[in-house]
Amino acid sequence: MDIEKIKKEIVEVSRFMYNRGYITSKEGNLSYKVDNFILITPSGTPKFKIKEDDIVVLDIEDVRKGLKMNASSEIFTHLACYDTDDSVKCILHAHPENTILLNLLNEDFKKKILFEAEYFLGDIYVSEYATPGTPEGAEVVRGVKNDIIVLDKHGVIIKSKKDLWDAFFKLEILEKYSSLLYKYLLFNKQ
């Protein structure tokens, strides 16, 4: 795979996520796995300013030994997802407002959103709560095969076997249906 092309895709999807309001400037993270390497967004760089040269490239074995340079603090969560399913090519993590609201309200994504969106999104997994960026944050997603994971009281992880645009499209659909359901629940409150 062409590393420069992947870096460009990470930068473009980062900016779309910011522009659509799915993250604030320093939130979220995006990665690709290429052979034994992981390419990931850096910690602390605003997503609307991010450039190809900012993308951190690390040997996965070095990451396992604890090396992370200035990679996102969520790198171990991404790694746990790649370890779970070798066919996953890339991952994005965002904080979409309406999806988080539904999670906070304890709404059942499977029953209430997916009657319409199931075709596009498949089965959504809601993880246990873990503090973001900690080893526990990686453990709550390890072994979960679903492409979409709602991280309790935190955000979402979306994996793709294709590319980051595919993950981004799923994020858009998830947030759209979450927004519709949230408004429906507000107006139909008994």
Ligand SMILES: [Zn+2]
């Ligand atoms: Zn997060």
